[in-house]
Amino acid sequence: MDPAEFLDGGAVSVSDATYAVCRTDGDHPGAFATVREAEETTVVVEECEVDAVDADAVEPGWRRLTFEMELPFELVGFLAAVATALAEVDVSVFVVSSYATDHVFVGEEDLSAAARRLEELGCEVDG
Known part of the structure; x- marks a missing residue:
């Protein structure tokens, strides 16, 4: 499977x-995502909820781009294609994947450049 097939016309x-994005010692019930590792827990929360998180590090200002398509596990290189394309226009990413969908977070100041670049790849960006 070619990642370009999913990007072209992909919503x-x-x-x-x-x-x-917050580094913390515990969960937050309103988190969009929680990632637990042996040494730390990372939660992604809406900025309006940051004060409710007992965090020792906070990286604010991220917007979420959700690829509204089911991505099969055997698809190789999808995120690499997205990250490479965004890196070409100097956009840093933070990625959270669910079972079948990828969410790419970009800095709010980079949102326009990221959307334009994804549209160049054939994506239909809504929002």
Whole structure:
């Protein structure tokens, strides 16, 4: 499977919310995502909820781009294609994947450049 087939005509939605990525010791019930590792827990929350998170580090100002398509596990290189394309226009990414969908977070100041670049790849960016 070619990642370009999924990108061309693929729907990408842009969140209305702005998010913060937080390093913490525990869960947050309103988190968009929680990643637990042996040494730390990372939660992604809407910025309006940051004060409710007991965090020792916070990276605010992220917007979520959701690839509104089911991505099969055997698809090789999808995120590499997206990350490379965004890197070409100097956009840093933070990625969270669910079972079948990828969410790419970009800095709010980079949102326009990221959307334009994804549209150049054939994506239909909504938001």
